[in-house]
Amino acid sequence: MLTASHAARISGVLGCEATWLSEALPFLQDRGKSNVWHIYGQRVDIRSHLRGMHPQVCPRCIHHDGYCRKEWDLSITAICRRHKCSLVDQCQRCHGRLRWDRPDLGVCHCGAILQSTTGQDINPGVLMILSAVEVLMMGEPYAPVTWLSVGLPAIASDLSLNGLMALVHAFGVNDAAHQAGRTQQFTRVARTHEWVGILERGSERLRRFEAANRSQLQELAELVSQSLLVRLAKAGSRGADAQVGLHVLEQLFGKTEARRLHSNHIQMELFE
């Protein structure tokens, strides 16, 4: 993975300031066994939430603006809010995955000009998550009222960027029940089209969660990723993130089970 430690070596090749580049690239804070990534001043606990070596772009934005947007470095930004289309992480001609060392921003290493996918109807909940990601990336507090107006749960209003990504991921990662426990689901960097699905399912289930009765909560509990929620609730997360994680675990699995999962995880962290 390309990280801040490479900044000095590659800044000459890219023709930019090494200091600027080292801030723009993710760096790893080694905290014993639990590594934490930082990018653009934001903390990211789950490595696969960063695209790393696998860029994704909106070719239309590149055509208009002439640069790549920093939120594209986050896996959750799988859709362009302006052009209402999926981002692109693969060349339509050679079918290879996009590389950092391509000849131009909008050109694949094979020489083909990258084409946008066609625009589509994106549900308002997904657009709101994406706009929240952009705002959080600028380090600004997000207005809770805006969340409520599109039906996203009020509990999500105080999350950090890291927390929001984990919550949406937890709710949207499984496309069917009983898929929990597959660790590679969140260690592997998912392709852009997979994250489009995560966003769609995640926003729709979060909306259902808010108004769910007992049996609907049980249905949801079969669908969400327990391990991602436990990570959200884990010690060391920002205050609101941990509270939201624990609250969602309690709602879905009951208080006793939620506490058991939570304390098991803390034990595991201590002995990792």
Ligand SMILES: [Zn+2]
């Ligand atoms: Zn775009």
Ligand SMILES: [Zn+2]
């Ligand atoms: Zn190509």
